[in-house]
Amino acid sequence: MDKIMAFLEKYLMPIADKLNNNKYLAALREGFMLSLPLIIFGSIFVVISNLPYLDKLLGAAGLTELKNLLGAASNSTMSIMTLFVVFGIGYSLSKQYKVEAVYGAAVAVAAFIILTPTVVQYGKTSKDVVDGVIALDRLGAKGMFVGIIASFISVEIYRLVIQKNWTIKMPAGVPDAVSRSFSSLIPAFITLTCFLLIRIAFTFTPWGNIHDFVYKIIQAPLMTLGSGLTASLIAIFFIQLFWFFGLHGQIIVNSVLDPIWRTLSLENYQAFQAGSKLPHIVNKQFMDTFTVGMGGTGMTLAVIIGIIIFAKSKQLKELSKLAGPAGIFNVNEPVIFGLPIVLNPMILIPWIVAPMVVTAFTYIVMSIGIVPAPIGVDVPWTVPIFFSGTLATGSIKGGILQLVNLAIVFIIWTPFILMMDKKYHKDELEAEGINA
Template sequence: MDGFIRFMEKHFVPIASRIGAQRHLVAIRDGFVSIMPLVLAGSFAVLLNNTLLQWIPGLGELSGINGNIWWGTFAIMTLLVVFSIGYNLAKGYQSDGLAAGLIAVGAFISVTPQAHGEAGWGYIHWGYLNATGLFTGILVALIATEIFVKLMKKNIVIKMPENVPPAVGRAFAAVIPGVIVLYVFGILGYLITKLGGNSLYDLIFNLIQKPLQGFSQGLASAMIAAMLINLFWFFGLHGANIMDPIMNALYLPALEANASAIQQGLAAPNVVTRVFFDAYIHLGGSGATLALILAIYIAAKKRREYREVAKLSTPAGIFQINEPVMFGLPIVLNPILFIPFILTPGILTLIAYTATAIGLVPPTYVAMPWITPVGIGGFLATGGSIAGGILALVNFAAAVLIYLPFVVLADRQVKDKEKQGNV
């Protein structure tokens, strides 16, 4: 185990650290975080339409209000993400974030088809703007912002006199870079159409996004994603932050597709969504560490430091915050806890995936705050299903059972040392 840890510290940790600090991945992560209030609002609207407004007679007429909220959140999610990523990436370069975000949106619209089906010219179907367009939106936002920032740094700008208000000066400075960016994407969209393609969206969706989303719905890929987060954490790297761009790009469209299907009275098409992990896997934080805390209460007799850390970490753990136990025990670089910490998310994913796939539990389709306590999260994510809450509690019990033998092993180490001290 020591040799493995030394190898990973030497070869894995430096690479993972660079990935976690990579400018574009940070911009994507922060871009999704910025729109989270809108995602939660849209999810709440879908939840209300399919629970209280269905259950209480006479309230069904209010469903149009929630439909409007869904229309202003989930239905245009990609448009929001494009602006947010452009803004955050430009700020990372110490450039004009507002201009970059607006230009990224313009570039995205430039490559989006202006007609859909029988509609005439000038109509954009919402299917291009919701979560299914995220891959296209992310790529356009990153490329458009990169071009914009490079032109700004090369000083290809209109300079205004010093007495001009700063806001006006910034707006004029962005004119030439903005025009160039928009023409780049306008020409790109034109060429794709002329060469026989429908749009950049269709090209990316068919060649990249669709195969990746199909792969991401597999049990093996979901287990690997959950376990990889913990592998980063084991070496002291924030696994959730590092993996967030990938998790959001793959599993947020699945969540939106489920919510959209439920909204239309159809069956949810996806087993694994973004909130699937928060509801059933990250119970108390990455690695289901609230279960580790309970295992410590049950089995740690000699490890007084474990019990003290568990007491201090419990309030935070209830609300899915696990840094106190992660660095307090610590779990980071702890060879005894390595095996359960890595295996637990994989096993919990297997249980939750199987229960959802065979129909014991409804698919997740409602985004809820990641701090939602164990059980409540499963209940909310499945639209108020008791089965979802029970599944989360079953997974929590399974996690406790996985951690227990290793907590006992850590406790026996202290006993062995005491016996050796008495000899």
């Protein structure tokens, strides 16, 4: 065990540290965090308009009218999520480069819009098109990777021009807002001209626009890879392993995989709204609600329950009193640092194995249709177990699956809880004997 930990500390920790401090991953993380409250707003109204038995209560016509009235909430948030992510990435990256963050964010959004097609085909022939409009999916799932790439490149060009001092300097006495606007004029002009040229260049390619090129060549293959069980298990493994060493596993791993999982969620949401079959099992809600999120990272609500049932040591009994109420709402820092989880070789096996077993079990149960896949709506992370699973899937079966998963984690952890408790209880008795 000591050799394994020494190996991991030598080779894994430097990689994790670099990922955690990478400016692009930090900007990506903050971009998605900016969009989170807006997505939750839209998700709440999607859940409301799809509550069970509403069709019986309101009738088919009444339910359709309700969905039409509430639809603006999701269309103006979830359906155009890429816009918010692009703005957030542009703002965060510009701030890291110490240039005007708001202007950097605005240029990123403008660059993305320049690349976005404004022609929508509604029929089968080339004449069945509408010009001067943007399809919602280009601002949502289908345009996510283009938006991320555009925001990174646009800010890099923008800050490079500023750092070369290719800016307009206004005389003293000019209002600050006016001065900042004029100083951003040349950098914005050069940056957006570059993106206009990219748009024009892609009109001469077989794809016609960069959106379809990125989606077919980059985004679709990555989504296929990221939606599989193998990739999910690898992600869970590293999340748990990073946490074991005291690093925030979600921040490190999600920074890389969130664009894929969020896009998968958006595609599920669009299919759900259209009444079609959900295309993906794995998405953001699958990873958050049914794997690491039941009681917090590592599903530690089951650990707290095991401690309450079995513990004889004072240390674990006191921990359960502190961690229990917080664990109900998926806050588990008391367990992670009080058990402790971090650098505790006694619990490395259940800490890593339990979430991976539950992930595989959840995937299998959903793939054979016993429980529906998550529909793509965001559930606030503090929503307790059973309720979060029900909301994420739009079915009570999702809540029941969470309870089954909790039982699986409980069974896996029980021998290790007993072993820890025995050791802690023995140490306490020896300490009392010495003190006596």
